Amino acid sequence: MATETKRDRFVRLAEARTNKIIEMMRLLGNCSSKANYDYTDEDIKKIFAALDKELKNTKNRFLGLDAKEEKFTLN
Numbered sequence: 001m002a003t004e005t006k007r008d009r010f011v012r013l014a015e016a017r018t019n020k021i022i023e024m025m026r027l028l029g030n031c032s033s034k035a036n037y038d039y040t041d042e043d044i045k046k047i048f049a050a051l052d053k054e055l056k057n058t059k060n061r062f063l064g065l066d067a068k069e070e071k072f073t074l075n
Contacts, residue, residue, distance in 0.1 A: 025051075043074055 004012075028047070031037050050072040057067035 046074055047072075 031039070053070075057069075061067050
């Protein structure tokens with residue numbers, strides 16, 4: 001039985017995790033229905049600022065830079 005290379009493991013995990021993130025973003029998009037949810041422009045700004053910040057932090061990790069982990073809250 002062949003062992004999985006580091007490259008193979010990276011491709012397998014990176015694809016699965018990226019697709020999971022994309023699906024979660026699509027689910028977040030479902031919250032945009034004004035017929036079902038009540039939110040403010042400020043809420044939207046906070047959500048997308050948090051997503052932008054985390055995307056930048058993740059990219060920095062791939063570039064070998066430090067990244068700070070934080071939990072998101074609207075409150």
